Amino acid sequence: MQTVMERSAASPVFGNGERANRLKSTRFGGKLVNDYWENLFAAKEQGKKVVWYNGTYIPPFFHSHDVAWVHGEAWSAMLSAKHREVTAQERGEQKGYDRELCSYARTHIGQMLIELDKVKAGTSDLHPDDPRIETMLKLPPPDMIINAYPYCSSGQQWDDITYRVFGKKVPMFTIQIPLLWGGRQDAGYMQGEEWLERSRYVADQLVAMTRFMEEHTGRKYDFDRLSETMGFVKKAAELRLEAMDLCTATPSPASFFDWIVSIAPVNFLPGDQNIVTYFEGVLAEVKERIANGEGAVKDEKYRLFFDGMMNWNKVGWLADKFAAVNACVVAGRYTHMSFWQEPQLIDLKDPVLGMAQNYLICPNNHGAPIMIGEIEKICDKFGIHGMVMHAARTCRGMTNSQFLIANSAKKHGRQSLFFEGDVADESFYKDELLNVRLEAMIEALDAQKRAA
Amino acid sequence: MDGILQQFARVAADPLTYARDWKARTGRRVIGLFPMHFPGELAHAAGALPVILQQDDVPITVGQSQVFSFYCGYNRSIIDQALRGEFAVLDAILFGDHCVQLLGTADVIRAEVPGLPILFNQLCSVLDADWAMTQTQGTFTQLWRELEALTGAPLPPDAVRDSIRAFNRNRALIRQLYDLRRAGKVVLTGRQMQMVVKSSMVMDKAEHTTLLEQLLATIDQSGVRGNPVRVFLSGHLCHAPRPEVLDLVEDCGGLVVDDDLYHGFRFIHADVAETGDPVEALSHWYIDRNHKVPCPTRAIKGMDWEDYLLKAVDRSGAQGLVVLMAKFCEPHMYFYPEIKEAFDRHGIPHLLIETEHEEMPLEALKTRVETFIEIARRKAAA
Numbered sequence A: 001m002q003t004v005m006e007r008s009a010a011s012p013v014f015g016n017g018e019r020a021n022r023l024k025s026t027r028f029g030g031k032l033v034n035d036y037w038e039n040l041f042a043a044k045e046q047g048k049k050v051v052w053y054n055g056t057y058i059p060p061f062f063h064s065h066d067v068a069w070v071h072g073e074a075w076s077a078m079l080s081a082k083h084r085e086v087t088a089q090e091r092g093e094q095k096g097y098d099r100e101l102c103s104y105a106r107t108h109i110g111q112m113l114i115e116l117d118k119v120k121a122g123t124s125d126l127h128p129d130d131p132r133i134e135t136m137l138k139l140p141p142p143d144m145i146i147n148a149y150p151y152c153s154s155g156q157q158w159d160d161i162t163y164r165v166f167g168k169k170v171p172m173f174t175i176q177i178p179l180l181w182g183g184r185q186d187a188g189y190m191q192g193e194e195w196l197e198r199s200r201y202v203a204d205q206l207v208a209m210t211r212f213m214e215e216h217t218g219r220k221y222d223f224d225r226l227s228e229t230m231g232f233v234k235k236a237a238e239l240r241l242e243a244m245d246l247c248t249a250t251p252s253p254a255s256f257f258d259w260i261v262s263i264a265p266v267n268f269l270p271g272d273q274n275i276v277t278y279f280e281g282v283l284a285e286v287k288e289r290i291a292n293g294e295g296a297v298k299d300e301k302y303r304l305f306f307d308g309m310m311n312w313n314k315v316g317w318l319a320d321k322f323a324a325v326n327a328c329v330v331a332g333r334y335t336h337m338s339f340w341q342e343p344q345l346i347d348l349k350d351p352v353l354g355m356a357q358n359y360l361i362c363p364n365n366h367g368a369p370i371m372i373g374e375i376e377k378i379c380d381k382f383g384i385h386g387m388v389m390h391a392a393r394t395c396r397g398m399t400n401s402q403f404l405i406a407n408s409a410k411k412h413g414r415q416s417l418f419f420e421g422d423v424a425d426e427s428f429y430k431d432e433l434l435n436v437r438l439e440a441m442i443e444a445l446d447a448q449k450r451a452a
Numbered sequence B: 001m002d003g004i005l006q007q008f009a010r011v012a013a014d015p016l017t018y019a020r021d022w023k024a025r026t027g028r029r030v031i032g033l034f035p036m037h038f039p040g041e042l043a044h045a046a047g048a049l050p051v052i053l054q055q056d057d058v059p060i061t062v063g064q065s066q067v068f069s070f071y072c073g074y075n076r077s078i079i080d081q082a083l084r085g086e087f088a089v090l091d092a093i094l095f096g097d098h099c100v101q102l103l104g105t106a107d108v109i110r111a112e113v114p115g116l117p118i119l120f121n122q123l124c125s126v127l128d129a130d131w132a133m134t135q136t137q138g139t140f141t142q143l144w145r146e147l148e149a150l151t152g153a154p155l156p157p158d159a160v161r162d163s164i165r166a167f168n169r170n171r172a173l174i175r176q177l178y179d180l181r182r183a184g185k186v187v188l189t190g191r192q193m194q195m196v197v198k199s200s201m202v203m204d205k206a207e208h209t210t211l212l213e214q215l216l217a218t219i220d221q222s223g224v225r226g227n228p229v230r231v232f233l234s235g236h237l238c239h240a241p242r243p244e245v246l247d248l249v250e251d252c253g254g255l256v257v258d259d260d261l262y263h264g265f266r267f268i269h270a271d272v273a274e275t276g277d278p279v280e281a282l283s284h285w286y287i288d289r290n291h292k293v294p295c296p297t298r299a300i301k302g303m304d305w306e307d308y309l310l311k312a313v314d315r316s317g318a319q320g321l322v323v324l325m326a327k328f329c330e331p332h333m334y335f336y337p338e339i340k341e342a343f344d345r346h347g348i349p350h351l352l353i354e355t356e357h358e359e360m361p362l363e364a365l366k367t368r369v370e371t372f373i374e375i376a377r378r379k380a381a382a
């Protein structure tokens, strides 16, 4: 998950040349993310154990137990956003990982191999051009590996490989977050027998995970600390949702891309006052923009929904591209249906069950009918005209059901376009194709408006 | 012998026609199963014909409207078949895997074939977890109940035990063929063994078992002629590799002596306990499977696919390994580098063939297989 949206000079030559009017308050996130990485690199010196994990937002469990954590996806996304993914992916390819494999995993595993190569060779190969980034690449090796990947088997298998890359010596714990298929009579969003069973199942595994941590740190798990941490997380989540909800306004004060860069605080940053402060800042700016009639996009004419995994190489680029045709991507599946989106489920006195439930409702993890029902609700709420479907080549976790989503959108009178790209492998991205399809969609939206 | 193999080949080539005929003949239910870990015994005990849904040879056309080209051939083919109406013969689908691509496919079927019940009960994906056994028992108990609801009749434990026995018998007979082949007593080509196993995924168990008994009674046991290079086939999860690809091994002077293919030894390697609580027995069968023939979709800490393969290749006396990998199959892509490194380390010749649903360039492939066989032959002679 990305952290800082790079304001690079590069911007698409497209449309009217306008660029996205990003929220300023999100810059605080950049500092938080840098602090997080820096603390992480100092973890071993501070005598902290390090856990590498992939999947859902379980860091409150780590934070409350004073272990440092490395989120594999965040790392891959960070490398991609800083255009550092290519060498990592090449190293993976050299070992034999096919480029059709999840590029998050390939980047992560590739960089792991590079680091291990260095350890073996006894070299530290400093990059003179950017010492900060080089520091970022030096991850402390894991003392524990934890995997908690909802829905996607690739996510689980990725850590089966992490475990093997480290010579099968690092203790690993895998949590299953099973799909909510929603096939029983009583099934619905957060309801029914399956929902209750699965909630309990995941909660039990989370408790087992705390025992696993106790075993490998030699310290008792402090559930009061977890409640305290979750107090901050819950508050941050509520503020985030409040700010997001205000984007029903026209023009929308913030865009999907602002929410994308706001993922880190609700995904892997430490659950403390900082994340609350972050979203207080965001909420205040959103309110201020509404008061001033200021939009995330100049002269907003079209409101879109982004479906699919983010293209981390292209966050800023895409934000500008849509702005250049006066289209505001107001909401998205990745941002609006995940990351503590149901904070009311968390009982601070006993938060584990509610945490499990929030993990279970990750946007991919519902069978299509329920997931699509939720997408339609969001689209109605935010007055969405069209869907942007990012067919992320190596992320089947989020390309599944995309045709069904597009079909449903059509039934609801919404246009949709598909574009090809990937989570972390730029070579799959086809800019020209997106340009052509976006222009065609804009024309169709204009025609629709004229006809109305 | 040839007649029996031809019968197997006919069913393997067109499983749904077999299922339709069976249904017309018996008036009973046909239940589709997704690969690779869901037991057919319960559906069988409920009086249905459990059929493992197979990829077909038809190019993907209508299916393109519901699945991307970067999905494995199995998923694309299944979706295409669903949209072509091929699954009209099915009364239900049982499903419990966690392969992300299959999960997407199940949802497309739910949307496109709305009348077809999908009994979805996801299996525990962490086989070495402390809770794997209880979780799996819960899953099979739930499935048991759902099958009773589907058929409207109770499913007595004795009926399930009978089905377990029938399945075990069938598997044991196929394993006998494997033993004879490994020992060099019988020659069954890669294609022929695929027909044996694939037909067993489809046919009525009793019928298939009778044919297997006849086959074993009549099969030529005069052994291998000449000096072909002994080859072990590995991989190809969920769906059968095209027989033409398998033929290349024999065409180039090799002989398939063993495999761990899903349409091969992986499918029949383990039996279910015939006594005691059937749910417990089926759960053990599921939980323990990776200790016997490891599967990359269910990796466990104490067992590696490459270690198993090194032993299996040695045990079969194979002189080289051909890895068949279905394009876009993620679990296989993850674990292949481990296999490659292990075989490199041990100096055992190996060849990776990536297969596609669409036409494959067989001529170019033949050159690669020839080179591989030559290398393996020289290595064995050295």
Ligand code: SF4
Pocket (backbone or CB within 6 Å): A102, A103, A104, A105, A152, A153, A154, A155, A156, A158, A309, A394, A395, A396, A397, A398, A423
């Ligand atoms: S394929 Fe997508 S959902 Fe699955 S592990 Fe990779 S990035 Fe995550």
Ligand code: SF4
Pocket (backbone or CB within 6 Å): B072, B073, B074, B075, B099, B100, B101, B102, B237, B238, B239, B297, B326, B328, B329, B330, B331, B332
């Ligand atoms: S062949 Fe591989 S990708 Fe395809 S369904 Fe099977 S496990 Fe999944």
